[in-house]
Amino acid sequence: MFETVLKALLEGFGKSLEIFALTLLGALPLGLIISFGSMSKFAPLKVVTRAVVWVVRGTPLMLQLIIFFYGPGLIFGTNIWGIGSQGRFIAVIVAFVLNYACYFSEIYRGGIEGISRGQYEAGQVLGMNKSQVFFRIVLPQVVKRIIPPMSNEIITLVKDTSLARIIGVYEIIYFGEKFIKSDGIIWPLFFTGVFYLLFSGVLTLLFGYIEKKLNYYHN
Amino acid sequence: MTVLEIKDLRKSFGKNEVLKGISFKVEKGEAVAIIGSSGSGKSTLLRCATLLETADDGSICYKGKYLLKDKVYAEKDELKEICSSFGLVFQNFNLFPHMSVMQNIIEAPMLVKGISREDAEARARDLLSQMGLSDKENAYPCELSGGQQQRVAIARALALDPDVLFFDEPTSALDPELTGEVLAVIKRLAEADMTMVIVTHEMAFARDVAEKVIFMDSGVIAEEGDPKELFYHPKTDRLKAFLHNANI
Numbered sequence: 001m002f003e004t005v006l007k008a009l010l011e012g013f014g015k016s017l018e019i020f021a022l023t024l025l026g027a028l029p030l031g032l033i034i035s036f037g038s039m040s041k042f043a044p045l046k047v048v049t050r051a052v053v054w055v056v057r058g059t060p061l062m063l064q065l066i067i068f069f070y071g072p073g074l075i076f077g078t079n080i081w082g083i084g085s086q087g088r089f090i091a092v093i094v095a096f097v098l099n100y101a102c103y104f105s106e107i108y109r110g111g112i113e114g115i116s117r118g119q120y121e122a123g124q125v126l127g128m129n130k131s132q133v134f135f136r137i138v139l140p141q142v143v144k145r146i147i148p149p150m151s152n153e154i155i156t157l158v159k160d161t162s163l164a165r166i167i168g169v170y171e172i173i174y175f176g177e178k179f180i181k182s183d184g185i186i187w188p189l190f191f192t193g194v195f196y197l198l199f200s201g202v203l204t205l206l207f208g209y210i211e212k213k214l215n216y217y218h219n
Numbered sequence: 220m221t222v223l224e225i226k227d228l229r230k231s232f233g234k235n236e237v238l239k240g241i242s243f244k245v246e247k248g249e250a251v252a253i254i255g256s257s258g259s260g261k262s263t264l265l266r267c268a269t270l271l272e273t274a275d276d277g278s279i280c281y282k283g284k285y286l287l288k289d290k291v292y293a294e295k296d297e298l299k300e301i302c303s304s305f306g307l308v309f310q311n312f313n314l315f316p317h318m319s320v321m322q323n324i325i326e327a328p329m330l331v332k333g334i335s336r337e338d339a340e341a342r343a344r345d346l347l348s349q350m351g352l353s354d355k356e357n358a359y360p361c362e363l364s365g366g367q368q369q370r371v372a373i374a375r376a377l378a379l380d381p382d383v384l385f386f387d388e389p390t391s392a393l394d395p396e397l398t399g400e401v402l403a404v405i406k407r408l409a410e411a412d413m414t415m416v417i418v419t420h421e422m423a424f425a426r427d428v429a430e431k432v433i434f435m436d437s438g439v440i441a442e443e444g445d446p447k448e449l450f451y452h453p454k455t456d457r458l459k460a461f462l463h464n465a466n467i
Contacts, residue, residue: 116313118313119315121271121309122309124271125270125302125305125306125307126306126326126327126376127302127327127332127379128331132330132331137315140317141315141317144317216359217316217317217359217360218361
């Protein structure tokens with residue numbers, strides 16, 4: 001029995017990990033782009049970007065998943081996601097990436113706005129162009145500043161992956177819960193918690209290590 | 220040779236006119252001190268000359284090339300070349316905290332001028348020894364005193380071999396005992412005929428080191444000339460009052 005459960009849970013956890021990794025892969029760069037939009041000097045772009053961030057952060061991810069998946073089909077009559085489990089998975093990734101990119105964008109914005117004007121001016125006077133100043137001077141300092149809030153958000157993401165089942169993407173809790181119905185046992189569900197704990201534990205250690213690594217200077 | 224010539228420079232922030240037509244020249248090898256009370260426009264003048272602020276009118280000319288003329292700034296390529304003629308040392312140092320002293324100094328020469336790492340490092344070591352900081356090349360700015368940080372900032376600016384180096388109140392953020400070490404470095408540069416424009420509140424330093432002193436008052440140059448003449452025989456009441464308050 002244990003082996004059956006473990007196999008099923010591992011399959012579900014694999015799906016959870018996929019969601020986790022793909023979300024990070026998309027949301028980390030997209031969040032930076034959104035943060036530029038929300039800091040833009042071009043007012044319409046800034047207003048629109050901040051409105052999107054407000055809506056995405058102000059509504060439940062679960063609601064966004066449902067709307068993203070069913071919305072196009074029910075409103076426009078076309079299922080843009082394609083059929084079957086692959087279509088559902090794509091919808092999950094898109095919704096997760098957008099949702100997390102908006103959260104990340106605010107973290108980036110806080111980090112970027114916290115860098116003093118003198119740093120930009122020093123770079124400029126030394127003859128660096130804007131992208132050199134951003135990538136060589138500003139961004140490395142931003143990374144150090146945002147590690148603590150980012151690690152918080154990323155650990156939340158680990159647990160949020162469980163929301164994917166609402167549109168039928170079978171992650172670990174789905175498999176755990178299945179055993180209640182099929183075999184009348186609850187321990188597999190508890191067991192899923194162990195996976196989450198271990199994974200977030202590993203992430204906590206990893207972020208602790210990165211923070212320590214970046215402690216070679218302070219402002 | 221005239222390294223910098225500024226003519227009738229004007230700058231307003233909103234309705235507040237900060238620079239009301241500033242004109243002066245800096246010759247090669249000259250150390251010029253700009254004095255005046257807070258709000259007289261000294262820092263704005265330096266920021267306009269170094270392109271950190273855009274001036275409204277007038278001209279700025281480095282070695283015969285116009286950075287600004289008739290309200291028009293030079294084109295991008297030319298701008299880049301002109302900007303390599305000057306360096307600026309900030310009041311708050313503005314070192315890059317995530318980089319070691321060595322990285323701070325070699326970053327721009329390598330990135331902007333395309334100098335090889337070996338050459339940039341050799342030059343940096345030479346400058347650090349001039350600054351008395353040879354043992355600090357691997358230190359980070361947070362591990363240094365304010366005076367040491369400012370000396371690194373001076374080395375960083377010198378590494379690009381500017382024709383003229385601006386100092387914006389280089390010792391105002393320092394404790395009195397650290398001020399001396401930074402002033403000593405600037406004095407040595409002056410003795411080596413580095414062309415410099417120094418905004419400062421250190422009156423004795425301006426008097427002893429500068430070849431020319433400019434006294435600014437509410438956006439205009441109220442008086443300028445030989446430091447001894449200016450300090451011991453001020454012509455305007457405004458300068459007399461300023462020097463009196465500055466206790467010199």
